Amino acid sequence: MQYTSTRDVQGRAVNAAQAIVQGLAPDGGLFVPDRFPQFSLDDIARMAGQSYADVARDVMAPYLDTFSHAEIADMTRAAYGSNYDHPAIAPLTPIDAQSHFLELYHGPTLAFKDMALQMLPHLLRASLKATGETQNVLILVATSGDTGKAALEGFADSPGTAVVVFYPEGGVSAAQERQMRTQAGANVGVVAVRGNFDDAQTGVKRIFSDAVFAESLAKRGYRLSSANSINLGRLLPQVGYYFWSYANLLAQGNIQLGDRINFVVPTGNFGNILAAYYALRMGLPVNKLICASNRNNVLTDFFAQGRYDKNRPFYVTSSPSMDILVSSNLERLLFELCDRDSQTVRKWMAALQADGHYDIADAQKSTLSRHFWADSCSDQEAGDAIGRVWRDKQLLIDTHTAVAYRVYERYRAETGDDSVSVVVSTASPYKFASDVLQSVAPASDVDGNDPFAVSDALAQATHTPVPERIAALKHEPIRHSDVCDTGDMPDAVMHVLARL
Ligand SMILES: *Cc1c(COP(=O)(O)O)cnc(C)c1O
Numbered sequence: 001m002q003y004t005s006t007r008d009v010q011g012r013a014v015n016a017a018q019a020i021v022q023g024l025a026p027d028g029g030l031f032v033p034d035r036f037p038q039f040s041l042d043d044i045a046r047m048a049g050q051s052y053a054d055v056a057r058d059v060m061a062p063y064l065d066t067f068s069h070a071e072i073a074d075m076t077r078a079a080y081g082s083n084y085d086h087p088a089i090a091p092l093t094p095i096d097a098q099s100h101f102l103e104l105y106h107g108p109t110l111a112f113k114d115m116a117l118q119m120l121p122h123l124l125r126a127s128l129k130a131t132g133e134t135q136n137v138l139i140l141v142a143t144s145g146d147t148g149k150a151a152l153e154g155f156a157d158s159p160g161t162a163v164v165v166f167y168p169e170g171g172v173s174a175a176q177e178r179q180m181r182t183q184a185g186a187n188v189g190v191v192a193v194r195g196n197f198d199d200a201q202t203g204v205k206r207i208f209s210d211a212v213f214a215e216s217l218a219k220r221g222y223r224l225s226s227a228n229s230i231n232l233g234r235l236l237p238q239v240g241y242y243f244w245s246y247a248n249l250l251a252q253g254n255i256q257l258g259d260r261i262n263f264v265v266p267t268g269n270f271g272n273i274l275a276a277y278y279a280l281r282m283g284l285p286v287n288k289l290i291c292a293s294n295r296n297n298v299l300t301d302f303f304a305q306g307r308y309d310k311n312r313p314f315y316v317t318s319s320p321s322m323d324i325l326v327s328s329n330l331e332r333l334l335f336e337l338c339d340r341d342s343q344t345v346r347k348w349m350a351a352l353q354a355d356g357h358y359d360i361a362d363a364q365k366s367t368l369s370r371h372f373w374a375d376s377c378s379d380q381e382a383g384d385a386i387g388r389v390w391r392d393k394q395l396l397i398d399t400h401t402a403v404a405y406r407v408y409e410r411y412r413a414e415t416g417d418d419s420v421s422v423v424v425s426t427a428s429p430y431k432f433a434s435d436v437l438q439s440v441a442p443a444s445d446v447d448g449n450d451p452f453a454v455s456d457a458l459a460q461a462t463h464t465p466v467p468e469r470i471a472a473l474k475h476e477p478i479r480h481s482d483v484c485d486t487g488d489m490p491d492a493v494m495h496v497l498a499r500l
Pocket of ligand 1: 229266
């Protein structure tokens with residue numbers, strides 16, 4: 001399998017290991033596979049009795065032909081095992097006769113980022129070996145909360161790597177901040193940035209394009225790498241759980257082999273739902289991919305109007321991991337949409353950079369609507385959905401999942417489609433306990449900044465257990481308390497490295 005850039009399909013092709021080590025193509029495009037491996041209905045039926053790790057192995061293997069089948073099996077077994085607090089890894093919970101939550105939050109950090117970031121360190125290590133890289137790798141992450149902790153947890157004490165995470169001071173949930181600041185590991189650093197997420201992100205991007213900085217890193221034996229969601233090594237592991245859910249619905253008799261099902265995905269950077277689209281292209285029987293956004297509804301408008309326009313206000317919402325105006329992974333969908341015509345992709349991306357918007361053709365818009373349906377909802381609607389799902393079904397969902405569920409309700413009402421549907425549940429409600437508590441017990445008046453008081457109150461109000469990994473944080477010492485201005489981020493990195 002060869003990979004080329006979305007912006008230069010005729011250009012130099014690389015193998016999977018090179019694509020994973022490089023992260024981004026040199027021309028700024030994203031690496032895309034030269035074809036979609038095909039899975040027949042029989043292949044899918046065979047997955048019905050397999051473990052999660054084995055389904056993940058079989059789905060990824062054709063993309064990762066740089067590595068042996070045994071190597072991939074070792075990686076998936078290490079990535080999807082006892083590090084999860086549920087034996088199924090990604091359990092399906094019935095909502096009603098035709099819909100289910102797919103719980104992707106049973107990994108070490110209680111959000112779906114673990115599904116990829118528990119796998120990426122293994123992939124990166126194997127890729128570095130395959131490409132003959134001798135330097136250590138320094139992973140730099142700017143996070144709005146979930147990615148940072150998942151990267152820390154994935155890379156902690158992973159040989160040959162170091163990881164430094166920047167998060168906006170005061171811009172993440174109390175539980176998220178506590179998770180990061182207590183992170184153990186000899187090769188990790190966590191720094192709060194005085195600014196918002198965009199400031200932190202811009203600071204990290206600036207470091208990546210700073211040649212002088214790269215040189216001083218090289219002197220210390222490090223090269224930079226990124227764990228962000230455009231890396232192929234994060235995209236591929238996410239394809240696995242779409243096949244897994246289908247195989248499970250099949251095994252439980254919820255669907256017949258060949259039935260088309262819907263996936264509802266709470267969307268930010270478009271990585272998760274793009275993986276669903278890859279699954280569709282690989283032969284998984286999919287009816288609609290339902291793209292759910294919060295008040296930052298740039299994608300909803302794009303699917304409705306055919307214009308992507310980032311010139312709009314940015315809203316801070318109760319689903320912060322979806323607060324985003326430029327969804328990077330959409331570029332891979334655009335590449336397929338224009339029949340792999342890099343010139344068109346380049347034109348759109350240049351327009352996005354210069355004017356903040358681009359337009360696709362009407363025919364392309366209708367192609368998209370064959371596979372996608374998109375809508376958005378407000379914090380109020382999402383909060384109401386949390387309360388309703390709790391009261392009616394005794395299921396506790398987080399603020400991101402609530403956006404997906406609300407949009408799914410509207411999809412059903414507007415289309416009358418009663419196909420079996422999987423609503424992707426991306427975080428534990430205890431990760432956003434303060435907002436969730438307000439929805440299920442509005443009268444409660446605990447201090448929202450004390451993550452443990454909020455968790456205990458939520459547990460009391462709902463008689464659900466506080467996840468062990470949240471409870472355990474209480475006894476973990478604070479290990480990181482660095483704070484810096486955005487301009488001092490390079491120094492902060494060096495400071496962390498000097499300590500390692
Ligand atoms: C990252 C994240 C999302 C958005 O996923 P994308 O792949 O960026 O679209 C949704 N929910 C949660 C909890 C997340 O952490």
